[in-house]
Structures are given as C-alpha cells and as structure tokens.
Amino acid sequence: MEKFIKLKSIPAHIPLMNIDTDMIIPKQFLKTIKRTGLGKSLFYEMRYDESGKLIDKFILNNDPYSKSKILLAGKNFGCGSSREHAPWALLDFGIRCVISPSFADIFYNNCFNNGILPIIIDEKSIQELSEYFKRKEEIEVDLNEQIILYGNKKLTFDIEPAKKKRLLEGLDNIGLSLKKIPNIEKFENSMNKTKPWI
C-alpha cells in the first residue's frame, strides 16, 4: 500500500450530504474481479449521461478538478454498501484524501486499507476550504502534523494513532496480524474447550 505523508492539490467540492457508495460506483462496475480500472466509472451516473457522454456541469469533468487529489463533500460520505470498489474507484481516479463532516463506518475503515486519508472536520471549516476550490488554489494536507494548510492559515484534525501510523508507513495489516498467530492459537485452543460447538 502506498504511504500517505503529505498531499497538495486544488480540492474538488461536491456539496451533497449522504453521498452513498451506489453514487460513488454503481453496481454494474462491481462485476470486476480486479481492484484497478474503476476510476473512469467513479460517480458514473453524475458524470456521464445515458448515452455515455460526459456531463459538462459535473465538477470532476472540468479542469483543474479532473486532476484533484482532494475531495470536499457533505456529511455522512460513503454511506450504504460495504463495497471497497468505492475507495478503489476514488483512488484509481486520483483522489487520496476525502474531507467531510462525517463518514459512514465501513467506508471510513475501507479507506485506510487503500492508502486514502478520510479527514473529519466541521461544516464551517469545509466552507472555508471550499473557497480554495472556487479560487482554484491548492491546499495541503500534512498527515504527520495532522494539519490542513490553506493560504497562510491552518486547521488541525484528529485521527486515531494506529490508523495514522498505518497510512504514514503504508503497513500491511495482514502481515502485522499474522505476527500475532501465537495469540490467535492460544485463543482457539481455549475456545475449543469452552465452546466446542464453534
């Protein structure tokens, strides 16, 4: 997994609440058996009309936002299904950081398994950052310092230390958990005695 340390980009802004995973990547693209190649289908129904033509007014279809690495969005981003195709599509498009007042639980966890940083900040701060979207100016995210830099201002954000470490170091969770096999074996041996029906 690619490390996440610092990221600088003109942000894109989709000011909608409850952006669900069906919107982020509709069902017809879940038939793949690969993790890659979903970027062109990100936000498919908002991005393309029924004949498959790009819809001009959709923000990610316009430069410089078609190259944005940071996405600002309304609250409860990523609600709905557990499909990891949603973060895969964002990542494949080039978005590595989503900033929202709140995230749905499964989507939030899925981000950290794909080197995407989901940042939770209040609505007022999103409004401030959206000025940089309008002015087409870059903002910078520094994960180590837990700050977002914009103009000569900065704001801080919270993140669980373990999740931060994972992104900073690009760690493989499975590899780390496999080091705990002795603990897992001990647990299984004990369970075989107390709950033999499992």
Next chain:
Amino acid sequence: MSKTLYDKIWDDHLVHEDNDGTALLYVDRHLVHEVTSPQAFEGLRIQGRQVRKPKLTLAVPDHNVPTTDRSKGISDKQSKIQVDTLRNNCKEFGINLFDVNDKRQGIVHIIGPEQGFTQPGTVIVCGDSHTATHGAFGSLAFGIGTSEVEHVLATQTLIQKKSKNFRVNVNGSLPAGVTSKDVILKIIGTIGTAGGTGYVIEFAGEVIRNLSVEQRMTICNMTIEAGARAGLIAPDDKTIEYFKDRPMSPKGENWTKAVAHWKKLFSDSDAKFDKEVNIDAKDIEPLVTWGTSPQDVSPITGEVPDPEKEKDKDRRTAMYRSLEYMGLKPKMKISDIKVDKIFIGSCTNGRIEDLRLAAKLLKGKKIASDVSAMVVPGSGLVKKQAEEEGIDKVFKNAGFEWREPGCSMCLGMNEDQLSSKERCASTSNRNFEGRQGRGGRTHLVSPGMAVAAAIKGYLADVREIN
C-alpha cells in the same frame, strides 16, 4: 461489572488489545459471496497465504445470479466470470460452497441462519453491509470491505475499535397492519441515516420481544441504514427453538452446552448505554419512503413533504434533489403516487413469513393491469417451502412472476432492474439514486404494503386490503 450484550460478545472474542484500544477480534463465522471476494482470494495468492480455518467460512453466489431459468447457465459474461471465480476459489482454498444450482443456494443473509451456520453469541462478518441481519440472533454481525475479507481468510480475526452502546426500546404493541419493516423505517426516520454512526444498536422492548425471529431479522438488517456498525437483539426461547435441528446447529452434548451459553446473552439490567431512544409502537403507521435516503419516510396516509419547511439548508438541498429524482411534487398525497413495478424479496423481506403474509393478503385478488410484479424468494429452501404451501400459486394467479432465489432487484446487478423513471414499491432496503437501475424510483415498503400497491396500482394502505 455490569455489561451490555455487545460488551459481553466483544470481551468473549478479544484475541489481543493494544494500549490505544485497537483490538484483534476473533471471527467465528465468515460468509462470502461472489462480488466482494475475488480480490481477497487474489490477494492471498499473490502473498502465498492460506485460509486459516476454511470450515468457518461458507460461500454462496447471490448478487449476480439470474432469477429466471438457470438450466442454461449465466448468459452475462462478467457475472459468469465472478460466479466461476468464486467456485474456483472455494475449490482451491477448501471452502464450503452452495453453488448456483444447489437447492440451498440463496441470499447470503438468509442461508446463514437457515442452515444454523449463524449462531447466537458469535462474531459474524461478510463483505456485505447487510450482514447486520444476523444480529437478530444475538450475534455480533457486521459488513466489511474486501481487504478485511482477505484479513479474515488469512487470520480468522479482524482489527477493530470498539463502538459505543446504543439501545432503542420499542414499547407497547404494534397496531394492525404495522410490521417490523415499518418499525425499522420508523427508527431510521427518527434517528437519521447517520444516527447510529459509531454505535452498535441493541433493539429491546416489548415489541421486539413479541416479534418472531424472522421479523427481528428485518429490523437488524436495516440497522446499517441508520449508520450503526451492527444491530443486536438478545436471544430468547424463540431463538433457541429456531436453531433446533438446523443442519449446522450444534448437536447432542454440544447443543446443551451451546444453549447454556446462549441463555447468558443479554444486557445486564444495570448495564450502561451511551445513548438510548424510546419509541412508542402506537405512533407507528404503515410507512413508505418518498425520497432517496431510507430516512425519508412518511405514513401512507401522509403527504410528500415540502422542502421549504425544512430549516437545515443542506437537508433542504438534499430534499429538492430527491424530489426531482423521484418525480414528485411537495404536498402531494402519498396514496396518489402511481407505481409501475412491485418487488417482493431481498435479505430484508425475502423469507417464508414475508411470503406467507403477502400471499394471505393477495389470495383471490389480481394485481392492477398496468403493474408488473415479481417475487424473488430469499433462498432455494424458502422457495421450496412456499411451493409446498401453495404460496407460489397465489402469487402466480394474482399476476406476479415467481422467480429463482437471489438478491435480484434489490440492487439490480443481474437483469432484474428498473428502467429510467420506472417507479417501484419494493420490500428491499435502499432507495438510493440508481440503486435498482439508472433513473429508477424506489419506494421502500413492507411486504403487505407491496401487495396493497400491486392491487391498487398506487402506493396504498395495507389496512384497506381485506
């Protein structure tokens, strides 16, 4: 120290805990389907890793399978590749699979309990958000992403942070025509689609206790629509009775031991909840959704809301967008909304009791002439049971199509989809834009309300169907 049911199951599955509370949780039961697993198995192969406990995983194709005649195989090429890939992966890694033509095949959240693979007090995960369904049996059950599916396959554990405790009490007794679907829609309408974020919700109260286990599954199933990690209902005698003699239930001495364990699964009377909400059953009417979020609920006797009356600006914007997508005007009567299609099925309402209830209302009647309707049983065994009871004939005689089991039009990954602007009364769980097909308009309802809409051709009140 007093504990909630969630605390008890959590503590019972803790393999390791870091100082910051990051825990390694043991997974007793893992369900796998064709859509969210191929990349996980591929990941194992690339790293040269094995499945740690193949017997604790059960696989079934459900999302992508056709619900029409399956004798000729799957015609959609990509769907076929996914189903074939699942079969090959299960063979390679030694995992039990109920294949497309197995009579036990069905929606993953219906076959788990049906087989007794689901059990009280266990931790159950699946790469599907509606895994929450299994919480109805007092198991901690939740959806995970594909990377986590891979983690579970390799280690039989999952990295988790503990959620907070939330209890929803539904008190009193349900009025006529009101079902568990209306109860959960009422709860989501009350707390909102993010109302449960960061929590595990335990459902309690007289109404919940009086529900059958299948009705409880509908409630837990849609807990995810309120944003919660999982939904839980304490097991009771009905739960124990349900699991007796299921194919994968504990047998003999193990059954006695398991039941003794299951009887300890409840929240202590003085257990502390971080949040608590009370709902009075008498305030619940048969409900429908009018918008594109499951929290957009209205009684069938009500009106489409007027966004102008909404004070929150973002919410107002979302309401306007929903109404435009749904092709509805503020203040129109809900019962004036004309429907084109009816879908009865899904992991929310595709069980035998749902079909029995619908058939009872439908018996001897016909669906409206300009409506098309289908029933998709939740599993092959549900279908068989229904056919033995003559339920299929009631549906067919009324004008419904009687299909093969699968997820079908709940998410429209197979051919069962809405066309643009087609309007559907659906017993499924999500009314998101495009969910049942691009431009399709979904109204979430109970099975009884779906029958009422099928007969009248409009969203209609189940209490008016004799």
